[in-house]
Amino acid sequence: MLIYGSKATQIASKSLSDKCTNCGAENSVQMAVFQKYAHVFWIPFFPIGKTGVTQCAHCKQVLEKKEFSSSLLSTYETLISDSKTPRWTFSGLAVLTLLIILVSISNAQNDKKNAQLILAPKKGDIYEIRNDYEHYTLYKIDRVAGDTVFILMNEYESNKVTGLNTLKGKGDAAFVDTPIPLFKSDLKSMFDAGKIMNIDRKQ
Numbered sequence: 001m002l003i004y005g006s007k008a009t010q011i012a013s014k015s016l017s018d019k020c021t022n023c024g025a026e027n028s029v030q031m032a033v034f035q036k037y038a039h040v041f042w043i044p045f046f047p048i049g050k051t052g053v054t055q056c057a058h059c060k061q062v063l064e065k066k067e068f069s070s071s072l073l074s075t076y077e078t079l080i081s082d083s084k085t086p087r088w089t090f091s092g093l094a095v096l097t098l099l100i101i102l103v104s105i106s107n108a109q110n111d112k113k114n115a116q117l118i119l120a121p122k123k124g125d126i127y128e129i130r131n132d133y134e135h136y137t138l139y140k141i142d143r144v145a146g147d148t149v150f151i152l153m154n155e156y157e158s159n160k161v162t163g164l165n166t167l168k169g170k171g172d173a174a175f176v177d178t179p180i181p182l183f184k185s186d187l188k189s190m191f192d193a194g195k196i197m198n199i200d201r202k203q
């Protein structure tokens with residue numbers, strides 16, 4: 001369950017010289033300005049605007065921004081132009097941006113690694129395969145002889161890419177014993193067509 005919503009934090013306040021419109025008391029009205037922000041699981045994500053209220057210390061009358069007189073509104077405008085949006089209200093957005101950058105760096109490194117491994121298949125390599133009808137399975141390199149690569153196909157396939165982890169968990173016994181010969185160039189074509197999605201090589 002995703003828990004999200006908005007919260008507010010006070011960023012400015014000011015004692016006003018305006019008389020209270022309710023009880024007439026002088027120097028008893030205080031204005032507070034709030035920064036609203038969106039949160040996800042109580043982590044501030046991004047700011048979503050400001051608002052303000054006044055309260056009279058004498059009669060306790062509270063006025064919201066929409067009830068402000070033009071005098072109160074101009075005080076409010078001055079207060080918000082002097083108060084900065086706290087940087088921490090961007091926390092979630094900053095973390096998310098950083099994560100996206102890290103994931104794309106990691107993906108780029110993995111793509112580079114795969115592009116090298118496909119050119120020199122090695123016994124024991126496990127290929128993650130997407131076949132023509134969008135099912136997923138594994139190939140294992142049995143041996144390499146010149147330009148020919150003998151592969152063992154996995155007995156199982158999955159209709160979900162995440163199912164590949166389950167297939168890997170089945171171990172060596174799940175590969176069919178009969179090796180099938182393919183040219184290195186065939187594997188390269190499959191890789192270029194996106195049918196070989198990833199290559200695992202034990203170091």
Ligand SMILES: [Zn+2]
Pocket residue numbers: 020021022023024025028056057058059060061
């Ligand atoms: Zn009052």
